[in-house]
Amino acid sequence: MKRAFGVLAALLLLGGVAYALLKPSDSDPADGAVTVTGVIGSEKRAFFQDPDVIAELAKQGLKVNTETTGSWLMGEVKLNTMDFAFPASISAAEALRNQLTIKDAPVRPFYSPLVILAHGPVAEVLAQNGLASMDPATRVWTFKMDAYLDAVKAGRKWQELKGADAHPELSGSVYLTTTDPASSSSGALYLAVLSYLQNNHQVVSDPAGVAATKDVLRTVTTMQGDQKSSSDEPFKDFVSGFGNPLVLAYESQAAELAVKGTPTGDMVVLYPDTTVSSDHTIVGRTEGGRKLANLLRDNARLRELEARYGFRPQADPAAFATAVKGRTNPTFAPDLAAAKLKQAPVPSSEVLTMLTDAAKGK
Amino acid sequence: MKHRGWKGSGQLLAAGLTLLLVTACTSGGDGPPSPRPSDPPAPTAKAGVLRILAGSELQDMAPVLEEARKATGVTVQFSWTGSLDGADTVSSGRADGKYDAVWFPSNHYLRLDDGGRSKLLSETPVMASPVAVGVRASVLGELGWGDGSKVTWAQLGDAASAGKLSYGMADPSRSNSGFSALVAVASAFSGAGSALTEADVRKATPSLKQFFTGQKLTSGSSGWLAQAYGRAEPGRVGALVNYESVLLSLNKSLAPEQQLTVVRPLDGVVSADYPLSLLGSAAQGERDSFKRLTSYLLKEDVQRRISELTLRRPVTPGAAAAPSLPSDRRRELPFPGSKVVADGLLASYQNELRRPSRTVYVLDTSGSMAGDRLAALKAALGRLTGADDTRSVRRFRDREEVTLISFASKVKYAKTHAVPATGTQPGPQAELAAINADVQALSADGGTAVYSSLEEAYRVIERQQAAAADDRFTSIVLMTDGESNEGATDGDFRKFHQELSSAQKAVPVFPILFGDAAKSQLQGIADQTGGKLFDGTGSLDGAFEEIRGYQ
Numbered sequence: 013m014k015r016a017f018g019v020l021a022a023l024l025l026l027g028g029v030a031y032a033l034l035k036p037s038d039s040d041p042a043d044g045a046v047t048v049t050g051v052i053g054s055e056k057r058a059f060f061q062d063p064d065v066i067a068e069l070a071k072q073g074l075k076v077n078t079e080t081t082g083s084w085l086m087g088e089v090k091l092n093t094m095d096f097a098f099p100a101s102i103s104a105a106e107a108l109r110n111q112l113t114i115k116d117a118p119v120r121p122f123y124s125p126l127v128i129l130a131h132g133p134v135a136e137v138l139a140q141n142g143l144a145s146m147d148p149a150t151r152v153w154t155f156k157m158d159a160y161l162d163a164v165k166a167g168r169k170w171q172e173l174k175g176a177d178a179h180p181e182l183s184g185s186v187y188l189t190t191t192d193p194a195s196s197s198s199g200a201l202y203l204a205v206l207s208y209l210q211n212n213h214q215v216v217s218d219p220a221g222v223a224a225t226k227d228v229l230r231t232v233t234t235m236q237g238d239q240k241s242s243s244d245e246p247f248k249d250f251v252s253g254f255g256n257p258l259v260l261a262y263e264s265q266a267a268e269l270a271v272k273g274t275p276t277g278d279m280v281v282l283y284p285d286t287t288v289s290s291d292h293t294i295v296g297r298t299e300g301g302r303k304l305a306n307l308l309r310d311n312a313r314l315r316e317l318e319a320r321y322g323f324r325p326q327a328d329p330a331a332f333a334t335a336v337k338g339r340t341n342p343t344f345a346p347d348l349a350a351a352k353l354k355q356a357p358v359p360s361s362e363v364l365t366m367l368t369d370a371a372k373g374k
Numbered sequence: 375m376k377h378r379g380w381k382g383s384g385q386l387l388a389a390g391l392t393l394l395l396v397t398a399c400t401s402g403g404d405g406p407p408s409p410r411p412s413d414p415p416a417p418t419a420k421a422g423v424l425r426i427l428a429g430s431e432l433q434d435m436a437p438v439l440e441e442a443r444k445a446t447g448v449t450v451q452f453s454w455t456g457s458l459d460g461a462d463t464v465s466s467g468r469a470d471g472k473y474d475a476v477w478f479p480s481n482h483y484l485r486l487d488d489g490g491r492s493k494l495l496s497e498t499p500v501m502a503s504p505v506a507v508g509v510r511a512s513v514l515g516e517l518g519w520g521d522g523s524k525v526t527w528a529q530l531g532d533a534a535s536a537g538k539l540s541y542g543m544a545d546p547s548r549s550n551s552g553f554s555a556l557v558a559v560a561s562a563f564s565g566a567g568s569a570l571t572e573a574d575v576r577k578a579t580p581s582l583k584q585f586f587t588g589q590k591l592t593s594g595s596s597g598w599l600a601q602a603y604g605r606a607e608p609g610r611v612g613a614l615v616n617y618e619s620v621l622l623s624l625n626k627s628l629a630p631e632q633q634l635t636v637v638r639p640l641d642g643v644v645s646a647d648y649p650l651s652l653l654g655s656a657a658q659g660e661r662d663s664f665k666r667l668t669s670y671l672l673k674e675d676v677q678r679r680i681s682e683l684t685l686r687r688p689v690t691p692g693a694a695a696a697p698s699l700p701s702d703r704r705r706e707l708p709f710p711g712s713k714v715v716a717d718g719l720l721a722s723y724q725n726e727l728r729r730p731s732r733t734v735y736v737l738d739t740s741g742s743m744a745g746d747r748l749a750a751l752k753a754a755l756g757r758l759t760g761a762d763d764t765r766s767v768r769r770f771r772d773r774e775e776v777t778l779i780s781f782a783s784k785v786k787y788a789k790t791h792a793v794p795a796t797g798t799q800p801g802p803q804a805e806l807a808a809i810n811a812d813v814q815a816l817s818a819d820g821g822t823a824v825y826s827s828l829e830e831a832y833r834v835i836e837r838q839q840a841a842a843a844d845d846r847f848t849s850i851v852l853m854t855d856g857e858s859n860e861g862a863t864d865g866d867f868r869k870f871h872q873e874l875s876s877a878q879k880a881v882p883v884f885p886i887l888f889g890d891a892a893k894s895q896l897q898g899i900a901d902q903t904g905g906k907l908f909d910g911t912g913s914l915d916g917a918f919e920e921i922r923g924y925q
Contacts (some may be wrong), residue, residue: 032805038907043752054496054498061669063462079661079712080496080665089563131703144610165569169567173897179703180640180641180705181640181702182565182705182706183641183642183705184567184568184642184705184707185567185797187568192485193490233711234568234571234711235568235569236568236569236684236708236711237567237568237569237570237708237709237710237711238482238485238486238708238710238711239485240497240710241485241491241494241496241497241712242497244498245497245499245647245649246498247692248499248647248689248708249499249502249647250687251690251691252502252647252687252688253687253701253703254502254504254643254645254687254703254706255645255706256706256708259706269691269692274691274692275691276691314575337755
């Protein structure tokens with residue numbers, strides 16, 4: 013029982029995934045469409061509810077039911093009753109494949125890098141203190157992760173930073189707000205990046221690496237106090253004008269608003285100079301689930317719609333650039349490599365579980 | 375110990391609800407907390423109906439939910455409870471199968487418990503409001519605080535300890551607004567740069583004690599707190615701690631001189647984000663209903679409507695906030711990340727930081743109480759002396775002065791216990807045991823002289839106040855199972871009460887309806903004294919526990 017729970021925790025850890033009591037594929041006699049049901053993270057909810065997405069899937073013969081969850085652990089697991097699971101990382105997808113003993117390679121239709129959200133004046137304060145910079149040519153903001161890590165380890169306070177005194181809301185320790193790494197993918201990926209930096213820019217691969225990085229992971233976690241369970245929540249806090257000055261989010265969350273033309277006030281998107289991408293990876297368990305996975309990767313219309321929701325379609329690098337073209341408030345980096353952003357490799361799900369436990373003091 | 379039935383708590387709930395409906399236009403309120411460990415009865419599952427256990431302040435969402443029903447076909451059926459009681463209900467599994475979703479101002483406390491967080495399938499914030507301090511305009515002027523936009527917790531603390539700021543705040547062990555304020559003020563006073571630790575709380579203790587000398591009103595629910603503010607003598611209470619949205623809404627019904635200016639302290643606030651949360655135990659049909667409802671509530675135009683109606687802030691990007699909501703930013707103070715810290719802070723508040731209480735129980739031990747009724751009374755009161763109380767929601771507190779008055783045809787005896795502080799010798803446990811021994815020794819015989827006994831309670835308090843010359847939260851609990859049939863009449867009591875000093879008049883009576891008590895008599899006493907009637911006919915345990923929030 014304990015072991016099963018551990019396996020489940022590992023499954024959910026990276027995934028932003030949970031699952032539900034779901035029915036296997038059904039043929040709908042009325043229109044001949046196949047109904048597939050699966051589980052997705054909250055960041056993909058709007059995409060699957062979009063009428064254009066629904067229409068395109070219907071045209072391809074699929075009706076998709078999704079269960080959105082903030083990846084809470086549930087008392088009962090019925091992994092074998094779903095058509096697909098669509099976690100926000102490849103590691104979680106791997107774990108799901110193992111659990112379901114699925115042989116096919118998982119499909120990664122699109123991805124989205126982790127970014128940091130701040131209000132304009134806060135970004136300026138960061139820049140004045142060597143924690144961030146803006147490329148004058150592209151106007152893309154970069155967040156200096158090593159400098160940030162040093163600031164956290166030194167217990168740096170906002171009020172000690174140059175230029176912060178003009179902003180009374182900037183007080184207390186400098187830290188990023190993330191989701192709970194034990195239940196949400198973005199929080200776990202944050203630990204992955206920090207462990208990589210702390211481990212002299214080497215991916216942590218063994219207990220010795222965990223031991224070498226655990227103190228700082230514990231610090232950045234306890235500082236935050238209570239953490240929210242899904243990426244949707246800190247993002248909403250930021251948008252409603254409260255919450256911590258620095259919030260970790262998916263690029264897709266901000267890009268979706270920009271593409272739609274929704275006003276975002278003075279929101280600035282900062283790209284960590286060492287970042288990690290959330291690989292939205294779909295595991296199809298049934299024929300219908302596999303069909304959906306392939307459509308999301310290969311169908312041109314769906315790829316265009318994915319970019320409209322701020323995702324970066326894997327097989328179509330231009331789609332995202334096209335979608336955010338001309339958007340300057342905030343400004344996005346259409347090409348991550350050109351913006352000189354380094355990708356930290358993500359540890360194995362086993363190591364990431366150890367890092368998360370260390371961060372949570374378990 | 376007698377287990378509480380659904381029927382009883384339902385009646386208690388109904389009583390609370392009635393009160394709330396009366397005050398709904400004047401306040402949001404944390405609502406009538408339900409007794410634990412039982413909870414309000416929930417309807418059985420029905421297609422298109424979402425059963426939600428919620429903080430009763432969400433009552434102000436009724437018009438929006440009616441529009442949601444028309445648009446989505448989803449009907450919301452609420453059962454009300456307090457935020458922290460609700461967290462217990464979820465953690466213990468008592469919400470499973472009974473409710474489909476929960477909706478409290480915040481899930482902070484719920485998430486601290488592994489058992490609680492694992493019950494939630496998803497959480498969707500719907501709107502937001504910071505906990506703020508509403509300060510009377512005249513007080514703001516006296517303190518030279520201008521329009522209130524630059525005030526810090528440190529200034530509020532200094533004003534309170536100098537006796538220049540008195541305020542009401544809901545009980546943090548029950549109410550999210552009270553708990554949030556406690557976290558904010560402890561963070562500010564400790565200078566903690568990040569989430570509170572036990573060391574931070576210790577460091578802030580002297581300043582917190584000073585700050586809480588200014589707390590003149592406490593309450594188990596924000597609704598009653600607002601009422602008590604409204605009826606308090608001018609000058610006695612100069613401020614109220616509550617959600618920004620509640621304070622702004624309350625102003626709509628307050629007299630001009632009672633109007634409150636909303637102060638969001640410059641050094642940080644704790645905000646509520648009202649997450650509508652799906653329970654893992656919900657069936658597929660209810661999950662679909664949940665999805666439809668949340669999608670509707672997050673639509674831009676619906677968010678604008680919510681903000682205008684409730685004066686909470688929207689969470690959907692692009693949705694405009696009500697024009698009266700200020701847009702300058704505040705630091706958001708993190709909520710403690712561990713249950714040990716959170717519960718420790720609550721225990722410190724109750725036993726060390728807040729002003730101590732003077733609590734008088736006027737207990738009917740007439741002949742009709744013999745048997746089951748007396749046993750129920752002994753169990754209910756005995757529970758308040760027990761140690762099993764992690765959230766400090768029940769137990770007689772360190773430094774509390776508890777007087778038991780047993781009466782029938784006349785007062786049989788009055789006995790006072792002072793619970794010592796922890797760390798002193800012999801410490802609180804021995805005195806708590808002594809209270810319990812007195813309770814267990816109660817015996818029933820004789821008639822019922824309610825009013826005369828109540829008058830005696832006021833005289834006891836007057837003597838105690840004169841002897842101790844202290845400043846305590848003072849209140850009377852009256853438990854009776856019958857009609858007053860001897861001694862003073864209600865008219866006599868009214869006259870007696872009118873002639874009391876202003877200090878005495880400020881002492882509320884919280885009557886508990888039990889057995890064959892005359893509800894109209896008890897309601898009259900509550901109204902006359904500024905108290906509140908509690909229904910103990912189904913669950914005496916629940917009534918005695920709920921009243922602790924007001925003592």
